Amino acid sequence: MRQQVAEYGDARSYTYLREAGLELSEEIRTYRELDRDARAFAAWLAGRPESVEPVVLLYLDGMAFLRAFLGCLYAGVVAVPAPVPHDANSTRRLASVIADSGARLVLTTAHFQPLVEAAAPVTVVAADGPLGEPDAWRMPAIDAATIAFLQYTSGSTGTPKGVVVTHGNLMHNEAAIAAGGMNDAGTGVGWLPHFHDMGLIGLLLGAVYAGANLVFMAPTTFLKRPVRWLRAIDKYRGTFTAAPDFAYDLIARRVTDEQLADLDLSTLEIALSGAEPIRERTMTAVLERFAPVGWRPTTFRPAYGLAEVTLLASGRTAPSAPVFLDIGHETRLVGCGHAARGLDIRIVDPHRRQQLPENTVGEIWIRGGSVAVGYWNRPEETRETFEAYLGTEGPFLRTGDLGLLSDNELFVAGRLKDLLIVNGRNVYPQDIEGMIGELHPAFADSAGVAISVDASGRERLVVLQGVKTALQGDTTLAQLTSTIKSAIARRFDVPAPSVVLVAPRSVHRTTSGKVRRSSMRKAFLQGRVANVLHEDLEPALSRSMTV
Secondary structure (H helix, E strand, C coil): CHHHHHHHCCCCEEEEEEEECCEEEEEEEEHHHHHHHHHHHHHHHCCCHHHHCCEEEECCCHHHHHHHHHHHHHHCCCEEEECCCCCHHHHHHHHHHHHHHCCCEEEECCCCHHHHHHHCCCEEEECCCCCCCHHHCCCCCCCCCCEEEEEECCCCCCCCCEEEEEHHHHHHHHHHHHCCCCCCCCEEEECCCCCCHHHHHHHHHHHHHHCCEEEEECHHHHHHCCHHHHHHHHHCCCCEEEECHHHHHHHHHHCCHHHHHCCCCCCCCEEEECCCCCCHHHHHHHHHHHHHHCCCCCCEEEEEECHHHCCEEEECCCCCCCCEEEECCCEEEEECCEECCCEEEEEEECCCCEECCCCCCEEEEEEECCCCCEECCCHHHHHHHHCEEECCEEEEEEEEEEEEEECCEEEEEEECCCCEEECCEEECHHHHHHHHCCCCHHHHCCCEEEEEEEECCEEEEEEEEECCHHHCCCCCHHHHHHHHHHHHHHHHCCCCCEEEEECHHHCCECCCCCECHHHHHHHHHCCCCCCEEEEECCHHHHHHCCC
8 A cells, every 4th residue: 555655646546426415426535645544543543452452343434434444454453344233133243243353442433333332342432533643653563464354254154254364365366356457547436345355355455456546435325326336437437347246237227228328338348246146147138238338248257256265266367258158957157267366276076075177066175375364263164164185285265165167267156055956956046046036027126045945854945035016016926926936847847946925125135235045044944034925835844844
């Protein structure tokens, strides 16, 4: 950061777009101003006795968060980015993160201070105003092995765990990201959450590493009016952006013809897609919709990453059309590029721990400088996940994800723990979930999960699907259920599943928007699925559920 400030000073900036009624107002900070803010924050923070432990950062405002995060780095303090809680579940998650990290200090804004104080017995400071003196700052004693921050996993596979990311991990992964085409002539545009690795590392830190400008907004600003993302790319001549698959699907469906007519997206060179299953139909829909205003086939960059490898694990480094691979019955995978620079990716039989040949699905293992140190204060889980060996080769990170390599291109098939085995056939839940979204408008904007349940001696498929009743039309809930059952039976050659239709918000999600299949499975088995609208269950399942 200091090197880039010396290089670019006032010539590069971060622009935060804040909602002001229906319009967006700009807050602009140059690299030099960000550096001054960070030094002032760090000088104040270094004097706090609680800062010897990790410090939790809880901000809605992206620029305020960036000031605090850089301040922690400048002070040599371990930062813990976290989402502001909005309900009972997210409040419990925050309390869990605070307890697990051992934090004694939470930094937030005056607006959220009372809420946070009620959530956990720690010191809570409203740190959204002037703090220390920038000239009082002193460079901390840090090196590549110094912990930069804890990236808490979003909880899709259980209790949130703090991934320990060092300065060396950050530098290694930022170099891999920059190799994909981000440079000092570019401008990034995005809206991703700053507490999520893709938003924090890919955009907020990725821009300054590359020496680029960045224009960003809050996720809610985008979700209220998705066209704002595209208008920002147009107005600021954005060259790179990043988002999960659902966001690209959203703009393809929600941007009107009138809005489209005013857009020019011809400057966009890189649209990274990651963080959740990447779907061919989404990319096709975006290309068809936005090709007339400059979106090129080579703009999409499907990628694979996870917090345990800091962020990026694989991706394409040069413009090229997406690559697809058909495996099994009705399953088409999207290529996520080659291993990122400095990383080694293998496909391994997770049970025998032996490397598998090309074009064979197995667990994705990774080693290299981007692989994080481990989980915070969890030595056993760290050994199991981060210290795997292939004979004498290693250590490797066990990702828990399934995939295959074909001509060195990585294709991701899904989570190892989520793989469904129905009548001896392997079925990937995201394939089922994606298909359901296409069956009816009431499903299109609503999440759902496909799970398997052991009942009466065999695995049975269950779908728990959110329904937007306002888009139901004349179709009854029973008819929607029948549509799901028959479509899955035909397309995947499995027995018709049991189906539970629920209100959209009843499908559990992580803070980054991924569905939590294991959590929904547990709720189903315990009879705790909320806001059930309609259900059609096999008798064996009705008997096996605990009410």
